[in-house]
Amino acid sequence: MINITETAAKEVVKIVEQQQEQQGNGGDVKPMYLRVGVVGGGCSGFKQTLDLTETRGDNDELFEQHGVQLICDSKSHIYLDGSTIDFKTTMMGNGFVFDIPHATGRCGCGSSFSA
Numbered sequence: 126m127i128n129i130t131e132t133a134a135k136e137v138v139k140i141v142e143q144q145q146e147q148q149g150n151g152g153d154v155k156p157m158y159l160r161v162g163v164v165g166g167g168c169s170g171f172k173q174t175l176d177l178t179e180t181r182g183d184n185d186e187l188f189e190q191h192g193v194q195l196i197c198d199s200k201s202h203i204y205l206d207g208s209t210i211d212f213k214t215t216m217m218g219n220g221f222v223f224d225i226p227h228a229t230g231r232c233g234c235g236s237s238f239s240a
Contacts, residue, residue, distance in 0.1 A: 127205050133212040134191030155179045158194045160203040173223045183234050
């Protein structure tokens with residue numbers, strides 16, 4: 126399972142609402158998913174990804190928490206199972222952060238990990 130904190134979920138809901146207002150689709154609101162994934166790259170080997178999408182694939186796992194529907198492909202889920210997504214506000218800026226408990230290493234900027 127992949128978890129999202131209430132703080133992060135509120136931020137996702139706010140972003141989705143802003144996008145829907147900009148699109149002005151006249152009440153025809155499609156479900157939005159927060160796609161969570163892993164790609165090769167970054168200075169530690171793997172990089173986590175976040176994206177909003179209206180498309181859910183056949184191999185996507187679905188998790189719903191705090192009003193947010195998270196989807197994750199089965200390969201990425203192997204690396205992210207047990208992880209928590211949070212939203213932090215610091216002096217350096219605002220952003221989503223991952224806590225990946227079984228990562229064996231992380232880069233200094235926090236955008237990639239090794240497993």
